[in-house]
Amino acid sequence: MLWWRAGGRRKERPGPGCSGSGTPTMSEGDSIGESVHGKPSVVYRFFTRLGQIYQSWLDKSTPYTAVRWVVTLGLSFIYMIRVYLLQGWYIVTYALGIYHLNLFIAFLSPKVDPSLMEDSDDGPSLPTKQNEEFRPFIRRLPEFKFWHSATKGILVAMVCTFFEAFNVPVFWPILVMYFIMLFCITMKRQIKHMVKYRYIPFTHGKRKYKGKEDMGKTFAS
Numbered sequence: 055m056l057w058w059r060a061g062g063r064r065k066e067r068p069g070p071g072c073s074g075s076g077t078p079t080m081s082e083g084d085s086i087g088e089s090v091h092g093k094p095s096v097v098y099r100f101f102t103r104l105g106q107i108y109q110s111w112l113d114k115s116t117p118y119t120a121v122r123w124v125v126t127l128g129l130s131f132i133y134m135i136r137v138y139l140l141q142g143w144y145i146v147t148y149a150l151g152i153y154h155l156n157l158f159i160a161f162l163s164p165k166v167d168p169s170l171m172e173d174s175d176d177g178p179s180l181p182t183k184q185n186e187e188f189r190p191f192i193r194r195l196p197e198f199k200f201w202h203s204a205t206k207g208i209l210v211a212m213v214c215t216f217f218e219a220f221n222v223p224v225f226w227p228i229l230v231m232y233f234i235m236l237f238c239i240t241m242k243r244q245i246k247h248m249v250k251y252r253y254i255p256f257t258h259g260k261r262k263y264k265g266k267e268d269m270g271k272t273f274a275s
Contacts, residue, residue: 112202122201128258129208136215143215144226150211151233155240160195161255162244168251191255 073116115122129177137147195203248255 057193064229082241116198119197122205126201126205126208129205129212133212133215136212137177140215142221143211145224146211146214146220146230147230148233148260149205152205152236154204155237156193157200157207159240159244160174161197161200162248163255165192165194169247169255178261193255 133147133150137143
């Protein structure tokens with residue numbers, strides 16, 4: 055608000071943010087800015103709703119383990135047929151195989167590495183005697199996350215086959231041989247780890263031990 059003298063009297067001139075009566079007013083830009091920052095945009099609401107629907111379908115599919123893996127195997131089969139017909143994108147297939155191998159190793163590994171607890175008495179340990187408390191096997195990568203990540207990997211690889219930039223020329227038999235060697239070495243190391251620390255990466259329920267039958271004879275008094 056500005057003041058100046060004209061003919062010995064002070065007059066008031068409203069500023070850019072005030073009305074003629076001196077009351078501050080909101081400019082058009084401020085009103086638009088408040089509407090933008092006060093409410094989420096249409097794009098943000100669309101992707102938020104889409105994420106909620108996606109998460110809802112994931113939650114509904116959780117109990118259907120067999121159906122989920124059948125769908126994943128079907129996608130893998132379709133992907134392999136596509137690669138075979140296109141005769142390319144072998145480097146993408148190799149990367150997908152390495153990714154699935156890492157997921158599988160994490161699926162077979164315990165959440166807490168027994169080698170880190172070998173010299174320590176703290177924390178839970180795997181039962182080694184008959185009368186010890188039953189403890190189910192806890193994986194480093196749960197089954198649902200394993201399935202979800204494996205399925206997303208197949209879909210990403212499928213999308214990559216539509217772009218020529220990912221079709222890197224490579225002699226595919228070398229990749230196959232290298233993947234087989236890597237798979238054998240990794241699984242051998244994992245099996246040795248399982249044998250050394252005596253654990254099985256599967257839980258079928260609590261084992262029930264039967265006591266010895268009473269073979270003694272009862273004598274009448």
